[in-house]
Amino acid sequence: xxxxxxxxxxxxxxxxxxxxxxxxxxxxxxxxxxxxxxxxxxxxxxxxxxxxxxxxxxxxxxxxxxxxxxxxxxxxxxxxxxxxxxxxxxxxxxxxxxxxxxxxxxxxxxxxxxxxxxxxxxxxxxxxxxxxxxxxxxxxxxxxxxxxxxxxxxxxxxxxxxxxxxxxxxxxxxxxxxxxxxxxxxxxxxxxxxxxxxxxxxxxxxxxxxxxxxxxxxxxxxxxxxxxxxxxxxxxxxxxxxxxxxxxxxxxxxxxxxxxxxxxxxxxxxxxxxxxxxxxxxxxxxxxxxxxxxxxxxxxxxxxxxxxxxxxxxxx
Amino acid sequence: xxxxxxxxxxxxxxxxxxxxxxxxxxxxxxxxxxxxxxxxxxxxxxxxxxxxxxxxxxxxxxxxxxxxxxxxxxxxxxxxxxxxxxxxxxxxxxxxxxxxxxxxxxxxxxxxxxxxxxxxxxxxxxxxxxxxxxxxxxxxxxxxxxxxxxxxxxxxxxxxxxxxxxxxxxxxxxxxxxxxxxxxxxxxxxxxxxxxxxxxxxxxxxxxxxxxxxxxxxxxxxxxxxxxxxxxxxxxxxxxxxxxxxxxxxxxxxxxxxxxxxxxxxxxxxxxxxxxxxxxxxxxxxxxxxxxxxxxxxxxxxxxxxxxxxxxxxxxxxxxxxxx
Numbered sequence: 001x002x003x004x005x006x007x008x009x010x011x012x013x014x015x016x017x018x019x020x021x022x023x024x025x026x027x028x029x030x031x032x033x034x035x036x037x038x039x040x041x042x043x044x045x046x047x048x049x050x051x052x053x054x055x056x057x058x059x060x061x062x063x064x065x066x067x068x069x070x071x072x073x074x075x076x077x078x079x080x081x082x083x084x085x086x087x088x089x090x091x092x093x094x095x096x097x098x099x100x101x102x103x104x105x106x107x108x109x110x111x112x113x114x115x116x117x118x119x120x121x122x123x124x125x126x127x128x129x130x131x132x133x134x135x136x137x138x139x140x141x142x143x144x145x146x147x148x149x150x151x152x153x154x155x156x157x158x159x160x161x162x163x164x165x166x167x168x169x170x171x172x173x174x175x176x177x178x179x180x181x182x183x184x185x186x187x188x189x190x191x192x193x194x195x196x197x198x199x200x201x202x203x204x205x206x207x208x209x210x211x212x213x214x215x216x217x218x219x220x221x222x223x224x225x226x227x228x229x230x231x232x233x234x235x236x237x238x239x240x241x242x243x244x245x246x247x248x249x250x251x252x253x254x255x256x257x258x259x260x261x262x263x264x265x266x267x268x269x270x271x272x273x274x275x276x277x278x279x280x281x282x283x284x285x286x287x288x289x290x291x292x293x294x295x296x297x298x299x300x301x302x303x304x305x306x307x308x309x310x311x312x313x314x315x316x
Numbered sequence: 317x318x319x320x321x322x323x324x325x326x327x328x329x330x331x332x333x334x335x336x337x338x339x340x341x342x343x344x345x346x347x348x349x350x351x352x353x354x355x356x357x358x359x360x361x362x363x364x365x366x367x368x369x370x371x372x373x374x375x376x377x378x379x380x381x382x383x384x385x386x387x388x389x390x391x392x393x394x395x396x397x398x399x400x401x402x403x404x405x406x407x408x409x410x411x412x413x414x415x416x417x418x419x420x421x422x423x424x425x426x427x428x429x430x431x432x433x434x435x436x437x438x439x440x441x442x443x444x445x446x447x448x449x450x451x452x453x454x455x456x457x458x459x460x461x462x463x464x465x466x467x468x469x470x471x472x473x474x475x476x477x478x479x480x481x482x483x484x485x486x487x488x489x490x491x492x493x494x495x496x497x498x499x500x501x502x503x504x505x506x507x508x509x510x511x512x513x514x515x516x517x518x519x520x521x522x523x524x525x526x527x528x529x530x531x532x533x534x535x536x537x538x539x540x541x542x543x544x545x546x547x548x549x550x551x552x553x554x555x556x557x558x559x560x561x562x563x564x565x566x567x568x569x570x571x572x573x574x575x576x577x578x579x580x581x582x583x584x585x586x587x588x589x590x591x592x593x594x595x596x597x598x599x600x601x602x603x604x605x606x607x608x609x610x611x612x613x614x615x616x617x618x619x620x621x622x623x624x625x626x627x628x629x630x631x632x633x634x635x636x637x638x639x640x
Binding site: 142146149150151153154157158161162164165166244248251252255256257258271275278279281283286287290293294297298301302 | 327331338342346452453455456457458459460461464465467468471472479568571572575576578579582593594597598600602605609612616620
């Protein structure tokens with residue numbers, strides 16, 4: 001069976017593509033121009049982030065290639081610009097365009113990691129809360145409620161600040177990444193947990209779960225084997241919306257100087273560094289990373305909004 | 317009734333105890349409080365003496381109770397960096413943050429509510445569409461980016477507004493105000509717009525959706541059937557019923573404004589509590605940090621408690637649910 005002829009496989013792939021193309025979701029995607037543009041921009045950002053070392057015209061981290069003589073060059077179309085540096089260079093002569101590509105790689109990476117951990121934590125706690133119920137449920141939901149009464153960016157900032165001060169001034173390099181990612185994921189697990197909990201409570205009383213229980217399956221098995229696949233739809237929607245939020249939160253933390261280290265700058269760090277040169281006229285060092293962040297955040301946000309509406313049967 | 321109020325107060329109390337515990341542990345266990353207070357030359361005996369007199373050799377629960385006792389008398393210790401009482405630093409910085417937050421909240425309401433009404437009543441006008449798209453951008457742009465763009469346009473390019481600080485302030489007793497000088501008011505413009513923008517878009521969208529909902533209600537149809545003017549229906553009936561949830565949300569958002577002030581204050585170097593907190597994190601100034609933590613938590617807990625209790629008195633449905 002596994003040895004399928006090549007043509008068959010190609011046929012199947014074509015078939016699958018056709019089915020995807022004809023599906024409701026693909027239709028609603030195609031029929032919204034804004035969403036298509038947002039999707040394209042997001043795809044471009046993700047691809048260039050994924051292949052940053054090959055896409056970026058310069059390697060901004062290789063100090064051997066960076067020359068201070070090239071510092072503060074304006075964008076190439078302006079007077080005094082250098083055609084080698086499309087969007088100009090920063091204070092130590094790094095190509096701004098390349099730092100943006102590498103920066104968005106880090107922004108997206110931290111964003112994805114944070115959303116992944118937030119989802120893992122939130123889904124697990126939501127499943128337990130919804131399936132076990134009783135005191136466990138009351139306890140978890142009370143914590144969630146308390147956390148929801150604070151703005152998430154404040155939660156992230158407070159957790160980040162607290163962990164940082166515990167670690168002391170040594171919290172640089174890779175530890176800073178761990179701190180930022182855990183702060184953001186601890187700030188965003190609640191939304192996942194609440195949604196998963198309510199879906200779980202609906203699913204729990206259905207017959208297939210009762211059947212699984214009768215056959216003597218353990219609660220853990222039922223939760224992850226039977227319930228999990230049925231709550232993944234809403235989780236995906238929240239994850240997309242959360243990705244935009246996580247990117248913005250990471251940028252904010254980095255801008256405030258408590259985010260990722262300046263040796264591996266994200267878009268937020270680039271804006272922070274460039275901000276010092278805004279007044280001396282070198283606006284491109286901060287405005288271009290800022291624009292990149294704005295466009296990326298907006299596109300992912302629009303994509304999340306669309307996904308939420310497309311998967312919500314009430315709105316059809 | 318009483319049980320609901322009591323349980324809400326108990327919950328707030330537990331939250332505050334939890335936050336105090338975090339603040340206390342930071343204060344006591346992060347870094348060595350003694351070495352931050354004395355010079356390098358101080359002898360070990362002196363250190364030990366100081367340690368004893370500050371009660372740092374007591375068991376942890378006793379220390380925690382002592383800590384709570386001190387905090388309730390507004391004694392938050394001494395800043396490691398500035399070597400001053402944290403309480404006096406806070407008192408000095410508080411007016412700046414409160415003035416900024418107050419103006420922003422006012423701005424958000426004064427622009428957000430009319431814009432929401434307009435977009436609800438004129439759903440298909442291009443102005444409404446423009447406002448809604450702009451609000452989407454406002455929601456997804458990070459606050460600090462909006463601040464930087466404003467600085468770039470109005471402070472760097474046109475050079476009509478100052479980009480940092482509060483301008484000249486007038487000292488009224490313990491309160492320093494920027495409201496009374498021209499430079500103080502000018503300095504307030506950009507930070508307050510930056511801070512207000514997010515809340516403004518939120519209020520606008522909320523008023524719009526609430527109003528659209530209310531306009532569909534039967535009593536509005538009935539009011540129209542009675543032949544009342546559009547003006548009367550819109551502002552006398554619809555708006556009044558829209559405002560209750562709006563007021564609640566605005567009350568809850570007060571906390572967010574204080575929280576987002578951290579970002580705005582950093583962008584504009586506004587000498588308020590938020591900037592103080594960020595500086596404290598970067599300098600590992602634990603007493604200042606943990607005090608801010610306590611303060612902001614206390615603030616949020618009080619706001620939430622008040623809003624919850626108000627809701628309970630305003631909305632009879634909650635009372636019935638409790639009775640069952």
